[in-house]
Amino acid sequence: MPDNILVYDAPQVRGIPESDPAGNIPPDLLQNGIEVIIPVWPQQSPPGEQDTLIVRLTRNGVVEFISTTTYTSPITAPEIIIPIGPEFLINDGIVELSYETQNFVGNPAYSASRTLTIDHTPVPVNLPAPDFPAANIWGYLNCSSNPPVWNGIEVKVPPLPAFCQIGDVCAVEWSGYSTLNGSGTVIPGTYKRIDKTLLSAQEIAVGFSITVEPFVPHIEPMKKDASGKAGYSIYRGFRLIGSSNSGVVKIDRIIPGENLPCGP
Numbered sequence: 001m002p003d004n005i006l007v008y009d010a011p012q013v014r015g016i017p018e019s020d021p022a023g024n025i026p027p028d029l030l031q032n033g034i035e036v037i038i039p040v041w042p043q044q045s046p047p048g049e050q051d052t053l054i055v056r057l058t059r060n061g062v063v064e065f066i067s068t069t070t071y072t073s074p075i076t077a078p079e080i081i082i083p084i085g086p087e088f089l090i091n092d093g094i095v096e097l098s099y100e101t102q103n104f105v106g107n108p109a110y111s112a113s114r115t116l117t118i119d120h121t122p123v124p125v126n127l128p129a130p131d132f133p134a135a136n137i138w139g140y141l142n143c144s145s146n147p148p149v150w151n152g153i154e155v156k157v158p159p160l161p162a163f164c165q166i167g168d169v170c171a172v173e174w175s176g177y178s179t180l181n182g183s184g185t186v187i188p189g190t191y192k193r194i195d196k197t198l199l200s201a202q203e204i205a206v207g208f209s210i211t212v213e214p215f216v217p218h219i220e221p222m223k224k225d226a227s228g229k230a231g232y233s234i235y236r237g238f239r240l241i242g243s244s245n246s247g248v249v250k251i252d253r254i255i256p257g258e259n260l261p262c263g264p
Helices: 026-034 201-206
Strands: 006-007 034-039 049-059 061-073 079-084 092-103 108-111 114-118 140-144 151-155 169-177 193-197 208-212 226-236 239-243 248-251
Touching: 034 108, 034 169, 049 079, 049 193, 061 151, 151 169, 151 226, 193 208
Parallel strands: 006 108, 140 248
Antiparallel strands: 034 079, 049 061, 049 092, 092 108, 092 114, 151 208, 169 193, 169 226, 226 239, 226 248
16 A cells, blocks of 8 residues: 555554553453454545445455445544454464545545454463461451551462563552452452562562552551452563462451551
8 A cells, every 4th residue: 555645543452552562462352352443534525425444454464354334424423443253363373453444436545553462372360369478367457467557468479380481570459348258349449559570580489579558548448347359460561471369368457345447
């Protein structure tokens, strides 16, 4: 295609960050299909005439998926969503996603291509759960915990799988609940994600700890018969390569004999 009519940015795919140059398709999207987001082009045909949108998915220059849709001008929606089913995402490898528009007299305009990576390598989702070194033998953090919960809660990530490499990122996620078993709705404001870049073979071999802080808002709402839940996911670049079961710690900050929570 002539370079001088390449006028659109590459299309985006819902659920795949623009910042990921490889366009790794997450496992759930490989299973369910993807949605391509096409911003409506600024120069449409005259009112009442038809524009055509053509979306292509190619591999090594060979078209594996094509969608052709016509729209009567003016198109008032800010964007158009084109689904691509999982049957087109079966074969592993690199594909290119692009689109073309044609106005009512057939003049074309083209987008740049978006690289997407299809990889069905199984991702383990039941790695050992993290634990909470300050919890007592009954699995509680309370007013007697050392260090005090208002100084932060230590989450210990266990030894990581042998497939981990220095430079991978371990993302630890924490949420608070108004139940003792980490069930129900997350307490607003308690969620926190901490990304830890693996810096040494020792961190992979023996694990590491992170601290959930500050007390407000991530811990303070859990006062009585509450809990915190933590899990971790491992990423290589933008690609998920493993995730853990969740660890739960019970939290009861009510001062014995009183009806007030302990705290700073």
